[in-house]
Amino acid sequence: MLDSFEAAQAILKDIETAxxxxxxxxxxxxxxxxxxxxxxxxxxxxxxxxxxxxKKEYGQLMNTLKQAAENKFNELxxxxxxxxxxxxxxxxxxxxPAALSDLGSRHPVSIVMNKIISIFQKIGFVVAEDRxxxxxxHNFTAMNTPEDHPxxxxxxxxxxxxxxEFLLRTHTSSVQSRVMMHQKPPIRIIAPGRVYRNETxxxxxxxxxxxxxxxxxxxxxxxxxxxxTLLYFAQEMYGASNIRLRPSYFPFTEPSAExxxxxxTDTEKTYRLxxxxxxxxxxxCGMVDPxxxxxxxxxxxxxxxFAFGMGVERQALRLYNIGDIRLLFxxxxxxxxxxxxxx
Numbered sequence: 001m002l003d004s005f006e007a008a009q010a011i012l013k014d015i016e017t018a019x020x021x022x023x024x025x026x027x028x029x030x031x032x033x034x035x036x037x038x039x040x041x042x043x044x045x046x047x048x049x050x051x052x053x054x055k056k057e058y059g060q061l062m063n064t065l066k067q068a069a070e071n072k073f074n075e076l077x078x079x080x081x082x083x084x085x086x087x088x089x090x091x092x093x094x095x096x097p098a099a100l101s102d103l104g105s106r107h108p109v110s111i112v113m114n115k116i117i118s119i120f121q122k123i124g125f126v127v128a129e130d131r132x133x134x135x136x137x138h139n140f141t142a143m144n145t146p147e148d149h150p151x152x153x154x155x156x157x158x159x160x161x162x163x164x165e166f167l168l169r170t171h172t173s174s175v176q177s178r179v180m181m182h183q184k185p186p187i188r189i190i191a192p193g194r195v196y197r198n199e200t201x202x203x204x205x206x207x208x209x210x211x212x213x214x215x216x217x218x219x220x221x222x223x224x225x226x227x228x229t230l231l232y233f234a235q236e237m238y239g240a241s242n243i244r245l246r247p248s249y250f251p252f253t254e255p256s257a258e259x260x261x262x263x264x265t266d267t268e269k270t271y272r273l274x275x276x277x278x279x280x281x282x283x284x285c286g287m288v289d290p291x292x293x294x295x296x297x298x299x300x301x302x303x304x305x306f307a308f309g310m311g312v313e314r315q316a317l318r319l320y321n322i323g324d325i326r327l328l329f330x331x332x333x334x335x336x337x338x339x340x341x342x343x
Contacts, residue, residue: 004046008061011039015068018076026076033069040066105336109210109328112316113192116212119236120190123229125214128179128189132196133160134169142177142295143252156198168196172213173252176307179215180296185303186218192312203324210312215288217298217305223255223287226306230285234261237282237315244279253286253307273318280318283310 015033020026032039043062050058117127140146158168175191192212199205216225227245234240242262250256260279263270274280285308290300313325320339322328327335 004043004050005058005061008043008058008065011043012061012065012068015065015072018072020076023080026073026080029076030073034073038069040069104333105339107328107336108316108320108322108339109312111339112319113210113212113312115237116233116310116312116315117190117192119233120214122236123232125188125190125216128175128191129193130175130178130191132169132194134167134174136165136167138174138177139167139169139171142181142292143173144289144292144295145251149251158196158198169193170197171195171309172211173307173309176213176215177292177296180217180293180298185298185305186216187305188216188218190214201326203326206313206325206329209325211309212312213307213309215305215307217288217293217303219303221287221304221306223306226285226287226308229306230259230283230308234259234282238263238280245285248284248286250284250286252289252292254289256284256286259283259285259308269321273321282315282318283308285309 011033018029020029040062043065047055047058047062121127136147140149157170160166160168172191172193172195175193176189179187179189179191190212191214193210194208195211196208199207201207214229216229227243230245231243234243238261240261240263244260244262245257246260248256248258258281260281262278263274263280265271265274265276265278270278285306288305288307290304293300293303293305313328316322316328317325
C-alpha cells in the first residue's frame with residue numbers, strides 16, 4: 001500500500017524537476033508521462049488495492065500527479081516555442097525603417113471630374129448632387145420628354161422591379177429639374193454624377209458612366225453667354241483657342257448644338273484623336289427649352305438659360321490616350337499607377 005503512495009510521490013518529484021533541453025527530450029517526456037503507455041497508468045490500477053479509508057487521499061494524489069504532468073509539459077512546450085520565435089527574429093534589425101506601404105492612386109475618372117468641376121467653380125458654378133434612383137417625371141417628363149416622345153427611344157433605361165415609375169437615372173439632367181423646382185433664379189449649377197443606360201459593354205461604351213452637366217438660368221441669358229462659357233472651358237481643359245458649335249437635337253434644349261474643340265493635327269496624338277480633321281467633339285449644349293422652364297415652375301417669359309453636358313469617361317479616354325473604356329472599371333492597380341503624377 002505504502003509503495004503506491006511512495007511511487008506516486010517519487011514520480012511527482014521527477015515531474016517537478018524535469019528539464020528537457022531539446023524538442024526530442026520533450027517528446028520523450030510526453031511519452032513517459034502522458035503517452036498511451038505512460039508510467040502513471042499502473043498507479044491508477046493500484047486504486048483497487050488501496051484501503052477504503054485511504055482511497056480518497058490516494059485519488060487526490062493521483063489527480064495532482066496527472067495535472068502536474070500536463071502542466072509541466074505545457075510549460076516546457078511554451079518555453080521551446082518562445083525560444084524558437086526569439087531565434088527566428090534574432091537577426092532582425094528593429095531600428096531599420098519600415099517598408100513603405102503600397103499606396104493606391106486616384107482614378108483617372110476622378111481626376112478628370114475634379115478638374116472639370118474646378119474649372120466651372122472658378123466662374124461661379126455651384127456643385128449640385130441628388131439621387132441616382134429617380135422617378136420618371138424628373139428624369140424624362142420635366143425634361144420635355146413625355147411618355148410618347150420619340151426621343152425616349154434614344155435611351156434604353158433600367159427600370160426598377162418591373163416598375164415604369166422608378167429607374168436608374170439616364171442623365172444628371174434630373175438634378176437640374178429638381179434644382180429648378182426648389183430654387184428661384186438665378187441658378188448656376190453643375191451636376192456631376194454616375195448615370196446608367198442599358199447599353200452593350202464594349203471598348204467605347206458602358207452600362208454605367210459619369211456625366212457633368214451644367215445649367216445657368218437668369219434674366220436675359222443668351223446663346224452668346226453659352227458660347228463664351230464653353231470657350232473658357234475649352235481653353236482651360238484642352239488649351240484650345242477655337243471651338244465650333246454644330247446644330248444638333250436634344251429634347252430639353254432649343255436650339256441645340258454639339259461643341260467641338262480644335263486641337264490641330266500637329267502631333268500623332270491629336271491626329272489620331274481628331275481622325276485627321278483637327279476637330280474633337282466633347283459635349284452637347286443648347287438654350288433651355290421654355291417648356292422645361294414652365295414644367296419646373298419658372299416663368300419662361302422672364303427667364304432664359306443654357307445647359308450643357310459631357311461624359312467624363314470620354315474626356316478621360318481622350319486626355320490620357322486610353323483605348324478601351326473597360327480599363328476604367330477593372331481597378332487594375334498597374335493601370336491606375338500610371339496616373340499618380342497627374343494630380
